[in-house]
Amino acid sequence: MGGGEDDGIDDGSVVSVEILSEHDEAPPLPPGRHRTLDLRPGHGEMIKPAELIDVSGHGHLTLSDKRIYNALVANAFGPAMGERGREFQISTTLLRGSHKGNERLKDSVERLMKTIVRVRLSDGQTRRVQLLGANDLHDDERQEGIFTYSFDPKLIGLLKNSTVFGKLEIQVMMAFTSSYALSLYEAVARRHRLQHKTSEKFTIEGLRDLLGVPEGKLDVWGNLFEKAIKPAIREINGLAAFGVGIRPIKTGRKITGAELSWWNKNEDELRDAFREIQQPKVGRKARIEGRAEESTRSLQEALASLPKPKPPKW
DNA sequence: GGAGTGTACAGCTCCGGGGA
């Protein structure tokens, strides 16, 4: 998520969607172009319209909020998502993850409802809509924990005509431990398939928005880099099918912007990423940083230095 | 001297799970 009305130096990330009136039919597309909602995600993938990735003002959302929202989008995804007044249902078990109660789910839903999507329209106006529309959480026994939800009609208007999207690997998405990593992953996922582009420049504010850093937090570049950018890059480069890098741009000595770049991984890197996703989250940071190998080696050395145990007498 | 870098530490959030 990122981009928006206060976007970066390079305007390439700003979503520009031609909005139709409530009753308009979608205009015909040029040959070879498809509407996002007509696409079919592959196995283990989800497709997220760019309008839901380039969201401003999502700084207060936690990692689990973002995951839950992606699960709701994945569940609703398809031509039906573009129908006004359409409601969708999903089992709360799928949204809760491994946690037993619904209390966190309720909190997440309320935070998602308070999140405003800001999209710049082609006529220069900015549209503001709620990320999640009206919903019902049935938590009595007869309803078996079903969450019924809808999207704002104005948001549906955007989604119906969307042609730009990001393909997200669900396993990778679930493996992130940092919310900044998930935001950066989504932002790059929608960009890295572009053949003519492998980088994009942002202002510091644009980059903060892209990562979803709350206002007033991590104001100093050093802190932003150390606590948000570095962990996000580390996780993506360790887990995703593509690599990312962020290079600061200086004006004099002051850092005034940053260049985000991305590339496809080679076979070995892909194999490493796949292997890491299969491993438990505990110790991932160390493994990704390559420290795991070192600590394993020192452990082996320590074990080797111990006196060999005598074979048991049977 | 101003700006970036590195790091220690405290607080917070996430996550998994026990028990009612």
Next chain:
DNA sequence: TCCCCGGAGCTGTACACTCC
């Protein structure tokens, strides 16, 4: 399903240090 707990590790802040 809810309430609660504890551990792991993420996040934010502050400060000393380095560099230009």
